Amino acid sequence: MQDRTADEALLVARSKEGDLAAFNVLVETYQGRVYNLCLRMLASPEAAEDAAQEAFLAAYRNIDRFWGTAFRAWLLRIAVNACTDELRRRRRRPQVSLEAGPAAVDGPLEPPDRSASPEEWALRQEVSRHIQGGLIRLPYDQRAAVVLCDVQGLSYEEIAETLAVSVGTVKSRISRGRARLRRLLLEEAELLPGRFRHNIDDRDIEDGAGAPP
Amino acid sequence: MLDWLKSYRHPLKEAELSAYLDGRLSPDRSRRLEEHLRSCDPCRRRLADLRALAEALREMPEAPVSRSFALTPEQVRGVGQVRPYASVGRLYPVFRNAAAAALLLLFASVGADIFLQSGGGRDEPQATMMSAEKNVAVPGTESGAMADEEKGERQAFGENEATPATSTGGLVPPGVPLPAPPGTPLPGAESTPLLVLSPVALGTPLPGAGLTPLPELALTAPETPPAAEAARPAAAAEEEEDRVWLRALEGVLAGLALGFLAVALFVRVRSRRAGTPS
DSSP states (O other): HHHHHHHHHHHHHHHHHTOOHHHHHHHHHHHHHHHHHHHHOOOOOOHHHHHHHHHHHHHHHHHHHHHSSOOHHHHHHHHHHHHHHHHHHHSSTTTSSSSOGGGGSSSSOOOOOOOOOOHHHEEEEEEEEHHHHTHHOOOHHHHHIIIIITOOOOOOHHHHHHSSOHHHHHHHHHHHHHHHHHHHHTTGGGGGGGTTTTGGGHHEEEEEEESSS | OHHHHHTTTTSOHHHHHHHTTTTTTTTHHHHHHHHHHHHHHHHHHHHHHHHHHHHHTTSSOOOOSSOOOOOOOOTHHHHHHHHHHHGGGGGGHHHHHHHHHHHHHHHHHHHHHHHHIIIIIHHHHHHHHHHHHHOOOHHHHHHHHHHHHHHHHHHHHHHHTHHHHHHHHHHOTTOOOOOOOOOOOOOOGGGOOHHHHHHHHTOOTTTTTTSSSOOOHHHHHHOOOOEEEEEEEEHHHHHHHHHHHHHHHHHHHHHHHHHHHHHHHHHHHHHHSSSSSO
């Protein structure tokens, strides 16, 4: 871990001197994460590609201004901003809809785990499509917080740094995002596989319960 | 405890469950929440829901990157052109600090200048007075004149900070009483009506002149010594020279401070323009 950080610091330093090859090593390291973040934020492979490319270009242009140690958070922040820009751009040219629905992210997905049966894999794919459909309907801030926390596995602190907000704000965005996502998924629960349906009869309790509108 | 439990009835705060799920609830609150969950079936199922949701999000298959996002030299060609400015941007703190240093020195020299005029000037008349005592033996007059002179000096300095030459020209040699012509209102006596003033200045106090506040002018004006120039001591000349240098230094420092500040701002603006806002 320390080695990785040291390597990263060296690569960042060389990138600052204009060493494109060094920067591209960083790109290779983080492109999967950045692209997937964009994909979950935008639910469109094309839009995600554009946003990820823009993010890396912006990172290279601005690497002079990066002085900290948390390169990953800094890069993801640029990626989140690139997604915002991409969203705005696509809203201005609405021929490509980002609200295309659950089936929007249908790119080739990773091969299934060896441990999982084909049925289990198919199930996961279906769940994933539904969740993506719910994610894209979340308010942008909540979506970013939920994706960074639950999909990308970042700590509250790192998310706070990435989104430039306080940890308290992160906490509240995550909780509201999850609550809303849950409601959204329950609304179409009939379409969901078993484990999301197990308490569909509770719907009267939780709706409008704790989460602010 | 009971109050808290009441508040914990439905609707349950979503934030508590969410934080609990991430292990971000304090041990105390976690324990209370667990207590509540033991007796509350709907909350328990809700927590299970959230847990399943978080798990499903975590398990979302990672999409493979369809292409490499490595930047090509063509893509960053534009960046290369503006890069010099971006790296010059790092010089911003240098110029900013230089401007600050120049400004500090400027303040120091202005301080020294003021000290020379007030504190330094006070030492000096004592020396000159000793030599000039034979000619002008009215100490009260001296100090009165000095006070006025100081006022005049400060005003001149305050108004003409940017043009040291003018204010130096306005300097009155220390120790020399003001060569104010009779009837000319001094700074301290400005509010005194001229009509009342002139007879006093002429040295013919009227019997009813008790109403007139005694102006220093009454003492000063008749004392205007014609031999003042001759009595001007060499020390005063030296000090005046010092002040000229000091003023020159102030000018240079002010120029430097402004120059550095301008360069710092320029550098900052250019480096900002060089990169896209993120």
